[in-house]
Amino acid sequence: MSDIQIMEKTRLTVLREMRLFIIVWVGQLIALIGSSTTAFALDIWVYNRTGSVTQFALVSLFNTLPLILISPIAGPLVDKWDRRKTMIFADVLACLGTIAIGVLFVIGRLEVWHIYLANTFTAVFMAFHTPAYTASTVLIVPKQHLNRANGLMSLMFGISLIVAPTLGGVLLSIVHLQGIILFHVSAIFIAVVSLMLVRFPEVSTSAVATAKSSFMSEATYGFTYLIARPGLLGLVLFSASSFYLVGGINVITIPLVLNFVSVSFLGTILSLFGIAILAGGLLVSIWGGLERNIYAIYGCMLLSGVFIFVAGLQASLVIFTVGIFLFFLTQPIVSSSTQAVMQNKVEPSVQGRVFAIKGAIEAAAFPLGYITIGPLAEKVFEPLMATNGSLAGSIGQIIGVGSGRGMGLLLMIMGVLTILETSIAYLYPRLRFVEDELPNVSNAVAMAADTASSQNDAVSLIS
Template sequence: MSNIQIMEKSRLTVLREMRLFLIVWVGQLIAIIGTTTTGFALDVWVYNRTGSVTQFALVSLFNTLPYVLISPIAGPLVDKWDRRKTMIIADLLACLGTIAIGVLFVMGRLEVWHIYLANTFTAVFMAFHSPAYTASTVLLVPQQYLTRANGLMSLMYGISIIIAPTLGGFLLSILQLPGIILLHITNVLIAVVSLMLVRFPQVNTSDVATDRGSFVNETTYGFKYLTSRPGLLGLVLFSASSFYLVGGINVITIPLVLNYASVGVLGTIMSLFGIALLAGGLLMSIWGGLERKIYAICGCMLLNGVFLFVAGLQPSLIVFTVSIFLFSLTQPIISSSTLAAIQSKVEPSVQGRIFALKGAIEAAALPLGQITIGALAEKVFEPLMATDGYLAGSIGQIIGVGSGRGMGLLLMMMGVLSILGTSIAYLYPRLRFVEDELPNINDAVTSQACHPLNPDLKLSA
């Protein structure tokens, strides 16, 4: 048998063993494209209606804050409920807010606060959907393909980031807001149908997961679980730190780029960063990542520090763009490897709680990065690096002075702190040896539940 035939057989084997996950993934991809396109259209509507950056920013706040607050409550419930049904119900209920917006728009009574309320309503149900989806991956995919599956999930978000602005802008001129909302609802119904075609295997509930304690114990169990396993907690914090850096980069990119180029160039650069996310997800879905996930995570975090340092080193749009492109390329590698490591070490019966907590921490880290880095750039670093600033005669002689150089210095400091933080964390044995010290809890589950011949895992009749 030739090498080409062996490779083709290997690819067919991967596709066959991941086919159920792929059915769900395609449905979720279609749904998230509809969601992000509608979100883009609503952002444009709010900004055109109000002309206020603050009210525009509040749209994101009402998308994030309810998710963070509800996730600790949603996690224990996701572990108790059927995860497939949870995803179906969450998808359908989350659509109600969007439907309400469409009805109000047609009636001519849509106000900005209606969108805040609808976003809050949607975020509540997404707090159930997201951990249910992530925790279901280990039930649908053999353990050796977990990183590929998580890479596909990163690819899904990368595709939506690239498509949504272009598709949303195009459809707004043709279908207007009601048409986009109708398309969104159609996309969600397709995702629901894909979920109805697949049966998830039952989770073997562990004793600790079924222990009926107080409500407080139920909601804090995920935190206690992680703190009793410091290596896993370190993985979650690593992931959250990357979200914090992304938030900081997001808030710096627009003013920094506009110092050198037009809005049109800014849009192109933002699209390039989306392409980097897509490429990273595609890479992980094909490659599968390193066998030792901690090497990939720490290695990429170190590279991130280097990329950030170089991005701020000189007033060059090309250097900044290339550096942040490479930074964005590593994000799917970090997230996919982190998810795969956690999925292989945490009992499936409690993964809902763990991923709900992980999602809440990451959701909080992103705006925290935007707020803190944005404030530091505007109030501290830009004045320090002005032509008459305190550091103009010292550091300014090396990296330059004037508009944008304070943000450049801040990027350099973020890079140095990322390198130091990663190096110190890697020296911590519990994190470095987390894959050796904790057993692969899902070995038995995946070998039994995810085997393509398992009669309990099949397409619905």
């Protein structure tokens, strides 16, 4: 057998072993494109209607805040419910808010506050959908393919970042907002059908998951679980720091790029960053990651610091774009490797609770980057690096002065702090040896999946 035939056989084996995940993933990808396209169109509608950056920003706030607040409640329920059915009901119910927006738009009664309310309504159900989807991965993907599955999850978000703005712009000019909402509903329908076509393997529930306890202890169980395992807690906080960086870089990118080019070219730069995320996810899904995920996390976070530092070093659009492109290229590797460690170390019957808390912490870190880095850039660093600023005669002689140089200096500081943070994290033994000190749970899950497969063909279609 030739090397090419062996490679083809290997690819077919991987696809066969991941077929259940891929069916679900394709449906969720289509749903994400639909929801992201609608979100883009609603963002444009709000900004055109109000002309207010603050009201525009509130759209994102109402998308994020419910996820942070509801996750501690959603996690315990996800662990008790069937995760496939939870995803189905969450998809359908979350879509009702979008349908309401469409109806209000058609009858000419749509107001900005309706969008805030609809986003809150949708986010509540996504607080159930996200941990259910994440916790399901370990049930439907063999251990050796977890990094590939997580890479495909990153790839999914990369695709939506590229496709949604382009598709949204085209559809807005052709079918307008009501047509985009109809497209969104159709995409959700496809996602629901893909979930209805498959069965998830059942894994026996542990005594911890079934034990009766108070509402408060259920809601805080994810925190308690992580605190009892310092290595996992450190991993979640380390991962959250990458979300903080993404939020901070996002808020700096637009004003910094506009110092060099027009608004029309800004979209191209942002699309390049979406391509970087897509490429990183594709790389992980093909490569499969390192055997020791923690080393991939350390390495990519260290490189992230270097890339951010370089991005702010000179008043050059090319250097900034290359540096931030490489930064975003590393993020899918960090997120997929982090997720693989969590999936391997957290008992499947409590993953809903733990992943809900993980998601809430990461979701909180992202806007925190916005609300801290943005004011620092505008109120502190830009004045310091102005032509007559306090640092113009010192640091300004090295990296330049004027508009955008304060943001450049802030990027350099963020890069140095990221390198320092990674070095400190490496010296923390509980995090460095988290894959050695905590037992794997995936092997037991694989055995359960194999048993279910032999009895009922876990990936069979519903007749």
